[in-house]
């Protein structure tokens with residue numbers, strides 16, 4: 551199966567991938583859109599393509615994050631409320647729990663703390679040198695804030711990893727969130743913290759949950775410039791999203807000089823996803839993952855932890871997107887135009903009654919106009935980019951018009 555994976559020309563980075571079928575127990579109810587089938591099908595597709603088989607890739611089974619670890623990003627009162635809800639399995643309206651979006655279920659604490667332990671374990675592996683890259687496609691719970699659940703998220707696994715790297719190793723992390731929705735929870739946890747840079751690219755809060763993530767949210771007092779928001783207009787596709795990424799993110803990262811990148815790759819920006827009005831392709835998801843990896847190579851000696859996030863086209867999009875992500879993060883990106891294995895398509899058809907695409911990407915044209923070639927102040931996407939550059943670039947000693 552390995553022959554299907556692009557041959558490497560340099561030593562691949564030791565990569566740790568989080569997986570345990572117990573991760574499927576994070577399940578709100580039978581009709582909730584965050585259906586763990588998306589994780590089951592991603593893991594199955596990775597296996598069919600041999601993504602886990604390379605010698606430099608190791609699978610790691612997460613434990614359950616303990617309350618002391620969770621308390622590095624969440625309040626003790628909130629953690630206690632999740633425990634209470636978990637034991638009773640009944641609705642409580644405390645701390646954002648028990649809402650229509652984030653209902654409670656018996657075992658919600660263990661389910662969420664297992665996801666958190668997965669990403670935290672990747673931070674430990676990077677800190678010890680056991681891995682250079684890490685992937686937890688079950689993670690990316692970016693709407694969980696310090697004392698509040700929200701948007702299907704209970705414990706913020708990426709924030710936990712960032713705190714660990716920083717407190718245990720003095721490491722300077724940047725968080726890059728590419729989900730269709732604003733990474734509001736992660737931003738809130740680090741908003742007053744000049745040592746952690748959070749960057750979120752998302753559909754504007756004018757037209758999408760959670761209604762935040764505007765360019766003028768730049769960080770609290772003493773931490774100005776440590777929160778970066780690129781709020782793209784609804785309808786943005788590959789060319790606009792890639793153009794905006796390149797116009798802001800590499801420059802800000804080079805100014806901040808991170809030691810490690812922690813990224814969130816919610817794939818609900820795909821054109822088939824029911825939860826957003828963005829029109830990205832799998833090809834763009836793949837390219838964005840590769841670009842994050844290149845930036846990690848350039849600035850962080852390769853160190854990069856990638857998580858999943860949102861993604862609600864659970865058969866047709868999520869497994870392909872996160873298999874691409876896992877392969878890209880492990881330094882063995884899948885070649886363009888690769889066929890989806892027939893055995894996997896047959897399994898999805900016979901088990902879920904869904905016909906899935908025949909190729910691992912969408913055959914999209916990823917050409918886009920670079921920012922250096924000029925911008926159009928009348929264009930909605932360009933206006934969004936200009937707003938972010940005007941807010942952020944001066945705080946990092948850069949010129950919003952010429953850098």
Ligand SMILES: [Zn+2]
Pocket residue numbers: 729730731816818859860861
């Ligand atoms: Zn999302």
